[in-house]
Amino acid sequence: MDLSLTSVSHRYGTTEVLSDISLDIADGRIMCIVGPSGCGKSTLLRMIGGLERPDRGRIVQNGAVPEGCLNPLTYVFQDFALLPWRSVAGNVGLVLEDHRLPRTHRDAIIADVLARTNLTEFRDAWPRQLSGGMKQRVAIARALAVKPAVMLMDEPLSALDAQTRELLMDDLVALWTRAPFTAVYVTHNLAEAVRLGHRIVVLSRRPGRIRDIVEIDIPLAERRASAPALEAHQSHLWQLMRDEAAAAVQELHDA
Numbered sequence: 001m002d003l004s005l006t007s008v009s010h011r012y013g014t015t016e017v018l019s020d021i022s023l024d025i026a027d028g029r030i031m032c033i034v035g036p037s038g039c040g041k042s043t044l045l046r047m048i049g050g051l052e053r054p055d056r057g058r059i060v061q062n063g064a065v066p067e068g069c070l071n072p073l074t075y076v077f078q079d080f081a082l083l084p085w086r087s088v089a090g091n092v093g094l095v096l097e098d099h100r101l102p103r104t105h106r107d108a109i110i111a112d113v114l115a116r117t118n119l120t121e122f123r124d125a126w127p128r129q130l131s132g133g134m135k136q137r138v139a140i141a142r143a144l145a146v147k148p149a150v151m152l153m154d155e156p157l158s159a160l161d162a163q164t165r166e167l168l169m170d171d172l173v174a175l176w177t178r179a180p181f182t183a184v185y186v187t188h189n190l191a192e193a194v195r196l197g198h199r200i201v202v203l204s205r206r207p208g209r210i211r212d213i214v215e216i217d218i219p220l221a222e223r224r225a226s227a228p229a230l231e232a233h234q235s236h237l238w239q240l241m242r243d244e245a246a247a248a249v250q251e252l253h254d255a
């Protein structure tokens with residue numbers, strides 16, 4: 001399923017947050033959204049996910065959802081959002097409970113996504129027993145369990161330390177390489193954007209407008225941290241954002 005956004009604009013009260021965003025989100029690709037603090041990245045993600053409606057413009061879903069899809073648009077949040085009183089398998093199974101699936105089918109889905117995220121041996125563990133990186137893998141397994149058409153990822157690695165972030169980026173690349181999924185991935189971190197994004201949308205400071213769209217055609221599995229080609233893309237992104245980011249910080253300071 002593809003998504004297309006046409007002239008999406010939004011304001012909260014008198015604050016204009018997004019302005020004239022037109023974008024296509026292609027099936028089977030990862031689109032990253034970067035931009036200065038407060039430029040409307042999370043707002044845009046909520047609009048794409050249907051949690052809020054834009055004041056102006058349209059967001060249209062084109063084409064069929066994947067076979068077996070239980071929820072077309074699924075979120076992965078920065079804070080993992082796991083229930084502490086449920087085991088790993090219980091947290092993953094939660095999203096299947098409303099779907100009246102036969103128990104064997106449900107168990108098979110849980111086993112499959114836990115295997116894909118290397119969590120099989122932790123299926124009975126409690127969230128408190130897991131590191132941050134493992135918790136986020138559970139959240140990713142939970143998102144995959146509903147076979148979403150599009151995963152909406154809001155700073156999914158931001159709460160993790162640098163080494164864990166690297167490992168989870170490798171996990172995401174391996175997951176995508178085995179079975180390509182469609183994702184919109186909001187991040188502050190340009191290194192993440194160039195490792196994971198097929199396409200990177202750079203927003204201006206608020207109201208967020210599209211400043212540029214950068215395509216990276218290096219296969220995800222061939223992108224190595226600090227590879228010169230990726231560093232060049234990252235530096236180009238920073239050049240695009242630098243003045244805007246400085247102005248956004250100054251605005252926050254002056255407010």
Ligand SMILES: Nc1ncnc2c1ncn2[C@@H]1O[C@H](COP(=O)(O)OP(=O)(O)OP(=O)(O)O)[C@@H](O)[C@H]1O
Pocket residue numbers: 012017035036037038039040041042043044188206
């Ligand atoms: N529900 C809301 N009501 C009023 N204002 C809001 C609401 N949600 C967001 N905002 C404002 O809209 C602007 C954009 O917020 P948003 O969280 O989308 O930006 P962001 O780019 O994701 O920010 P950050 O990079 O800091 O995470 C901010 O000024 C924020 O205060």
